[in-house]
Amino acid sequence: MTDATNTGSLYDVDARTKKRNAAEKRFRIYGMIAIGLGLVFLVALLSTIVVRGIPAFQQTKLTLPIALPEETLDKSGVRDIEVMKKVSTFGYNPLIEQALADALDANGIENPFEDAKGLKPILSSSAAAVVRDEVLANPELVGTTHTFEILAASRVDGYLKGRVTRESVARDNNIDAAHFDVVDALRDAGIIAKGFNFDFITGADASESRPEQAGIGVSMLGSLFMMFVVLGLSLPIGVAASIYLEEFATQNRFTDIIEVNISNLAAVPSIVFGILGLAVFIQFMHLPQSAPLVGGLVLTLMTLPTIIISTRASLKAVPPSIREAALGIGASKMQTVFHHVLPLAMPGILTGTIIGLAQALGETAPLLLIGMVGYIASNYPDGVASGFLDPNSAMPAQIYEWAKRADPAYYERAWGGIIILLVFLMTMNILAVILRRRFERRW
Amino acid sequence: MSFAKLTASTLAIAAMTTGVAVARDQVQVAGSSTVLPYASIVAEAFGENFDFPTPVVESGGSSAGLKRFCEGVGENTIDIANASRAIREKEIAACAEAGVTDIIEVRIGYDGIVFASQLNGPEFTAFTESDIFNALAPKVMVDGELVDNPHTKWSDFNADLPDAEILAFIPGTKHGTREVFEEKVIAAGCEATGAMEAMIAGGMSEDDAEDACLMVRTDGMSVDIDGDYTETLARIDANTNAIGVFGLAFYENNTDKLKVATMSGVEPTTETIAAGDYPVSRPLYFYIKKAHIGVIPGLKEYAEFFVADEIAGPDGPLSNYGLVADPELAATQAMIANEETMN
Numbered sequence: 001m002t003d004a005t006n007t008g009s010l011y012d013v014d015a016r017t018k019k020r021n022a023a024e025k026r027f028r029i030y031g032m033i034a035i036g037l038g039l040v041f042l043v044a045l046l047s048t049i050v051v052r053g054i055p056a057f058q059q060t061k062l063t064l065p066i067a068l069p070e071e072t073l074d075k076s077g078v079r080d081i082e083v084m085k086k087v088s089t090f091g092y093n094p095l096i097e098q099a100l101a102d103a104l105d106a107n108g109i110e111n112p113f114e115d116a117k118g119l120k121p122i123l124s125s126s127a128a129a130v131v132r133d134e135v136l137a138n139p140e141l142v143g144t145t146h147t148f149e150i151l152a153a154s155r156v157d158g159y160l161k162g163r164v165t166r167e168s169v170a171r172d173n174n175i176d177a178a179h180f181d182v183v184d185a186l187r188d189a190g191i192i193a194k195g196f197n198f199d200f201i202t203g204a205d206a207s208e209s210r211p212e213q214a215g216i217g218v219s220m221l222g223s224l225f226m227m228f229v230v231l232g233l234s235l236p237i238g239v240a241a242s243i244y245l246e247e248f249a250t251q252n253r254f255t256d257i258i259e260v261n262i263s264n265l266a267a268v269p270s271i272v273f274g275i276l277g278l279a280v281f282i283q284f285m286h287l288p289q290s291a292p293l294v295g296g297l298v299l300t301l302m303t304l305p306t307i308i309i310s311t312r313a314s315l316k317a318v319p320p321s322i323r324e325a326a327l328g329i330g331a332s333k334m335q336t337v338f339h340h341v342l343p344l345a346m347p348g349i350l351t352g353t354i355i356g357l358a359q360a361l362g363e364t365a366p367l368l369l370i371g372m373v374g375y376i377a378s379n380y381p382d383g384v385a386s387g388f389l390d391p392n393s394a395m396p397a398q399i400y401e402w403a404k405r406a407d408p409a410y411y412e413r414a415w416g417g418i419i420i421l422l423v424f425l426m427t428m429n430i431l432a433v434i435l436r437r438r439f440e441r442r443w
Numbered sequence: 444m445s446f447a448k449l450t451a452s453t454l455a456i457a458a459m460t461t462g463v464a465v466a467r468d469q470v471q472v473a474g475s476s477t478v479l480p481y482a483s484i485v486a487e488a489f490g491e492n493f494d495f496p497t498p499v500v501e502s503g504g505s506s507a508g509l510k511r512f513c514e515g516v517g518e519n520t521i522d523i524a525n526a527s528r529a530i531r532e533k534e535i536a537a538c539a540e541a542g543v544t545d546i547i548e549v550r551i552g553y554d555g556i557v558f559a560s561q562l563n564g565p566e567f568t569a570f571t572e573s574d575i576f577n578a579l580a581p582k583v584m585v586d587g588e589l590v591d592n593p594h595t596k597w598s599d600f601n602a603d604l605p606d607a608e609i610l611a612f613i614p615g616t617k618h619g620t621r622e623v624f625e626e627k628v629i630a631a632g633c634e635a636t637g638a639m640e641a642m643i644a645g646g647m648s649e650d651d652a653e654d655a656c657l658m659v660r661t662d663g664m665s666v667d668i669d670g671d672y673t674e675t676l677a678r679i680d681a682n683t684n685a686i687g688v689f690g691l692a693f694y695e696n697n698t699d700k701l702k703v704a705t706m707s708g709v710e711p712t713t714e715t716i717a718a719g720d721y722p723v724s725r726p727l728y729f730y731i732k733k734a735h736i737g738v739i740p741g742l743k744e745y746a747e748f749f750v751a752d753e754i755a756g757p758d759g760p761l762s763n764y765g766l767v768a769d770p771e772l773a774a775t776q777a778m779i780a781n782e783e784t785m786n
Contacts, residue, residue, distance in 0.1 A: 085494075088492045088753070089488060089491055089492055090753045125760060128491075129488075129491040132491070132492075133491075164699075168699035169698075169699070171698040171699070171702075172695075172698045172699070173695055173698070174695070174763070206487065207480065207483035207484040207486070207487045208480035208483060208484065208764065209480070209484050209760055209763070209764050210487075286519065288519070289501075290499075290501060371501060371503070376479075376483045376486070376499075376500050376501075378483075378486070378487060378490070378497050379469070379490075379496060379497050379499070390499075391471075391499050391501070403673065404671045404673050405480075405673075406480070406672065406673070406692065406693045406696040406697065407696045408696070408697065408699075
């Protein structure tokens with residue numbers, strides 16, 4: 001002790017100790033502020049997403065009895081399906097408008113417009129297709145009055161959700177405040193109501209003029225097929241590469257270069273893989289554009305380094321004593337790896353794979369370049385081969401596409417899509433955590 | 444080993460799926476992002492009304508679409524290219540080289556280009572071509588002299604316009620809309636203000652003066668937007684004093700945020716554009732490969748359906764969305780029925 005002259009009690013805090021304690025206190029406060037800020041941002045982010053996205057899971061529908069007169073729908077009079085098909089959706093529109101006008105009469109609501117056609121802005125243009133499909137599937141409905149559930153137009157939907165107001169449509173050519181008066185009366189009469197929107201989760205994308213009909217289902221399938229490709233290719237290739245590098249390869253300059261490059265690849269921006277995919281898979285190999293197969297191949301390239309790095313880390317974590325014991329009782333090197341090392345490393349490998357897949361699922365940038373953005377995903381794939389090869393979109397690409405569209409109703413859909421994507425990502429991450437907790441062994 | 448099996452079967456599946464030659468049964472369309480909303484509306488209605496599958500519509504820009512269109516004939520090439528401008532001679536030549544010789548040109552209608560600003564912003568309600576030229580050209584006429592553009596406020600050159608900083612968001616050069624903006628607004632203003640005459644008088648050849656008339660100032664008061672109209676809208680939202688260039692359909696879907704300005708006293712509506720009164724409009728097209736008609740099921744039906752009166756006519760869904768119906772639609776319908784190609 002240099003401070004031999006200090007005669008005070010050890011319990012008296014001297015100036016230097018005070019300073020050190022104060023520094024520690026300050027550091028703790030900084031830490032708490034950092035965590036607090038992080039939490040605030042997280043809460044702000046999640047609450048914005050939920051507040052803006054939840055309306056997409058509700059949809060306004062009308063329950064209307066629609067008269068299906070024989071003279072307009074079946075000129076043959078004998079329910080000849082070919083003759084009935086000649087009546088296009090444009091022939092069905094007046095029937096639906098008339099049905100709505102009749103419903104107004106029946107409930108004592110005044111129609112502020114000259115005729116039934118004035119009510120058109122309340123109805124979605126998808127209504128005619130719903131009625132036509134039903135009639136063609138059940139020709140015996142012609143001549144009767146049948147009750148249909150049809151979608152309301154996106155602006156009416158927005159009005160019931162509070163997104164559209166009477167003020168905001170003052171300058172709108174598509175709809176008037178008078179329509180909203182009718183909607184209010186219809187809601188009181190129980191004809192128009194909001195309900196859970198299953199079609200948003202299972203449905204196909206729609207054109208710009210009917211956001212009320214758009215769903216994320218088809219692009220969800222696109223993402224699913226892409227994930228099949230990613231899993232099917234990157235897991236075996238990644239695991240084989242890491243086992244070879246970790247267990248069999250001799251350490252020399254060549255393997256060093258490979259190792260450095262794998263680490264570098266993991267840091268390459270994903271858009272670079274998109275350009276590579278465009279050049280190699282589409283322009284050189286002539287694989288179909290916008291196909292989930294190509295998307296999957298590109299994302300495989302992106303996911304491989306992640307899987308290789310995590311696999312190598314979990315192989316390394318298996319203690320050498322396991323290998324030595326196996327070798328000691330006469331197992332070959334391959335038997336050692338496949339019977340003992342790999343099963344022990346499996347939880348780590350699976351965790352890495354799931355995290356890599358989750359990353360690939362949310363990736364948009366590489367998909368921009370291979371034509372999966374800017375595509376209207378309106379057809380369900382009709383089989384496994386078509387699922388891989390027919391043009392499709394992917395969930396993040398679909399969200400991007402919706403955010404770009406002119407009608408503000410699509411903006412709401414984009415937020416709703418984000419919620420679905422986040423649910424998928426969270427499920428995958430939770431699965432990874434559970435696998436790790438369950439099966440990981442500590443040495 | 445289960446791993447070896449897994450790997451082998453994965454590779455086998457991958458090889459099998461890539462090896463399958465797909466006989467295409469749906470129409471494939473690519474091209475202009477301006478035409479995309481219209482094409483997707485038609486494709487959707489087509490899928491509902493016919494037994495053919497819904498056509499596949501992709502965007503990517505007029506030039507990119509026509510490039511893919513000209514790659515050749517066959518099931519692995521697209522059938523229709525959408526374009527917000529007419530096909531160029533160079534592209535026809537490229538097409539011919541790849542064996543795409545018989546092309547049917549279909550004009551579907553007209554699209555208006557409008558100037559809009561924040562609903563609660565300054566009173567940008569009436570412009571002329573000269574105003575836009577005076578605000579955005581690099582060289583303008585001041586007191587009879589051609590000088591570097593000194594204007595920083597709209598009121599600097601037209602006392603009727605608001606006393607607000609000039610800031611305009613215009614489509615980037617990759618957009619077909621930019622070409623129309625330059626030719627119908629900037630160049631028209633260049634002539635109207637006498638700047639073009641002054642350039643020729645100053646020793647420029649007529650061609651050079653015409654090119655110089657298409658220039659836009661680069662000092663930050665005019666900003667190119669390479670993205671979509673949604674991006675322009677976001678910029679307008681953030682800048683009270685800014686004006687932006689939009690398509691008529693986009694404006695009509697966002698009337699709660701934007702107010703539109705008249706051009707030379709004419710308000711942009713589908714009626715004024717159809718009558719030819721509103722000056723800034725352009726035709727929209729799609730191009731069909733004649734060789735694919737009869738090979739790809741539903742191709743001709745799709746084209747006929749697109750220009751049918753109930754779709755592209757004045758009361759149809761396209762016109763409701765913002766397309767200005769073509770008064771010569773009947774001629775177009777006859778042309779598709781007879782499969783008349785361009786010469």
